[in-house]
Amino acid sequence: MGYICEYCGEQRSIVYCRSDAACLCLSCDRNVHSANALSQRHSRTLICERCNSQPAVVRCIEERTSLCQNCDWSGHASSSSGSTMHKRQALSSYTGCPSAAELSNIWSFLLDDPSVGDTCEQRMGSMSINDNRPRDGQDPQGKDNSQNVFAAVEVSEMNISDKSNLLMESSMPTFDNKLHNLEPPIGSSSKGFYMGAKGSSLFEEDPFCDNLIMDSVDMGIQNYEELFGDSLNYPDELFENENFDCFFEMKDVKGTDSSCQDIPNAAEGSAIARVNTVHPTCSDAASADSVMSCKTDSILYFARQSSLSVSKKTGECSTGDYQDCGVSPMLLMGEPPPWCPPGPEISSPSTSRSNAVLRYKEKKKTRKFDKRVRYVSRKARADVRRRVKGRFIKAGDAYDYDPLPTRSY
DNA sequence: CTATGCATCTTGCCCACATCCCCTG
DNA sequence: GACAGGGGATGTGGGCAAGATGCAT
Numbered sequence: 001m002g003y004i005c006e007y008c009g010e011q012r013s014i015v016y017c018r019s020d021a022a023c024l025c026l027s028c029d030r031n032v033h034s035a036n037a038l039s040q041r042h043s044r045t046l047i048c049e050r051c052n053s054q055p056a057v058v059r060c061i062e063e064r065t066s067l068c069q070n071c072d073w074s075g076h077a078s079s080s081s082g083s084t085m086h087k088r089q090a091l092s093s094y095t096g097c098p099s100a101a102e103l104s105n106i107w108s109f110l111l112d113d114p115s116v117g118d119t120c121e122q123r124m125g126s127m128s129i130n131d132n133r134p135r136d137g138q139d140p141q142g143k144d145n146s147q148n149v150f151a152a153v154e155v156s157e158m159n160i161s162d163k164s165n166l167l168m169e170s171s172m173p174t175f176d177n178k179l180h181n182l183e184p185p186i187g188s189s190s191k192g193f194y195m196g197a198k199g200s201s202l203f204e205e206d207p208f209c210d211n212l213i214m215d216s217v218d219m220g221i222q223n224y225e226e227l228f229g230d231s232l233n234y235p236d237e238l239f240e241n242e243n244f245d246c247f248f249e250m251k252d253v254k255g256t257d258s259s260c261q262d263i264p265n266a267a268e269g270s271a272i273a274r275v276n277t278v279h280p281t282c283s284d285a286a287s288a289d290s291v292m293s294c295k296t297d298s299i300l301y302f303a304r305q306s307s308l309s310v311s312k313k314t315g316e317c318s319t320g321d322y323q324d325c326g327v328s329p330m331l332l333m334g335e336p337p338p339w340c341p342p343g344p345e346i347s348s349p350s351t352s353r354s355n356a357v358l359r360y361k362e363k364k365k366t367r368k369f370d371k372r373v374r375y376v377s378r379k380a381r382a383d384v385r386r387r388v389k390g391r392f393i394k395a396g397d398a399y400d401y402d403p404l405p406t407r408s409y
Numbered sequence: 410c411t412a413t414g415c416a417t418c419t420t421g422c423c424c425a426c427a428t429c430c431c432c433t434g
Numbered sequence: 435g436a437c438a439g440g441g442g443a444t445g446t447g448g449g450c451a452a453g454a455t456g457c458a459t
Binding site: 373374375377378379380381382383385387388389390391392401 | 444445446447448449450
């Protein structure tokens with residue numbers, strides 16, 4: 001599996017399509033996925049250059065190698081080699097039929113690979129599919145609208161110690177263009193429209209986002225239906241309006257959660273009032289892997305030209321599953337988000353402190369950063385272990401915290 | 410502009426013990 | 435070489451304290 005394109009059997013495979021479970025060269029990827037609207041929604045990413053069989057999730061800057069989760073773990077877990085210090089960049093996935101230029105923007109290193117540039121990339125660059133006609137997502141003026149999914153990018157913080165690693169190398173061209181059209185929400189400063197690491201903002205330093213820094217952005221404009229499910233009840237004009245620009249999914253990652261405190265200022269008096277409950281989408285909370293891959297701590301934002309709102313996300317999880325799905329229970333419970341202008345019920349000075357503490361603790365609970373649970377069985381035990389002031393206690397000792405208060409023994 | 414104090418946020422440590430993993434026979 | 439057993443190392447989560455940071459005065 002892998003290495004050779006499973007479609008043409010000739011070129012070196014470059015990307016992995018999860019939906020098709022197939023390794024494809026770039027030209028075949030575009031051929032296959034330009035067939036229809038459904039295939040365009042297939043999410044693809046690079047192939048792990050080590051095992052050549054799994055979708056890569058990170059790229060090691062030092063080794064200039066794209067790695068899947070397993071190979072990344074095995075290759076960078078050993079502290080003796082010093083490889084743990086390697087800077088790694090989260091790899092983007094994309095959907096639709098991005099052009100060669102767009103792909104190179106997503107994966108700037110792609111064209112550095114001579115084996116890619118000499119074969120697939122050149123072929124792809126000469127391909128005519130959709131190139132000379134407006135894409136499905138383009139209006140006749142060539143202006144992208146929300147129907148055109150050119151790329152879905154997910155960037156997670158990989159090297160926590162190096163803030164520079166947060167640089168989103170893979171900002172897409174259209175994404176940039178869209179951002180250029182964005183304006184700060186009414187009544188906000190540019191600082192308020194927070195997207196990434198603490199202290200940085202989308203427009204703060206570079207109004208054209210050349211150095212866009214964000215911890216996580218997930219764009220899937222075309223896929224908003226599958227993201228939100230049937231219960232999406234926003235006005236249709238929200239999506240039909242040309243001004244609907246892009247959809248952001250913000251992950252709460254290290255150094256950013258506190259940053260969300262900035263959003264409120266941004267959203268004051270604006271569409272933030274449309275905040276609704278957020279329902280996690282993951283349905284298998286029991287699976288550790290799925291838990292880790294779940295969109296965690298997601299706060300969904302719709303950025304329009306002059307508004308900012310949090311979307312509604314539908315899922316199968318009950319409220320009690322919020323931890324596994326990583327969504328703040330405050331949102332699940334319909335509690336106003338922390339950045340909402342303080343209402344009468346929270347304006348009391350005596351309760352603001354406790355509310356803030358609770359808020360922080362909830363954040364801390366749901367914060368995952370890049371932590372991976374290596375041993376699910378150990379986690380399972382720790383989850384049910386009784387504690388005293390957070391510390392494990394010997395079996396049979398008195399406890400003040402029991403994760404399973406209903407157990408009979 | 411700087412110093413101070415307060416509030417908020419972040420980080421690291423602790424605990425017990427099942428499981429992992431390496432070594433020896 | 436394969437297997438079994440022993441024993442040390444590891445990892446797991448909630449709470450707390452200390453330190454860091456941000457902001458107002």
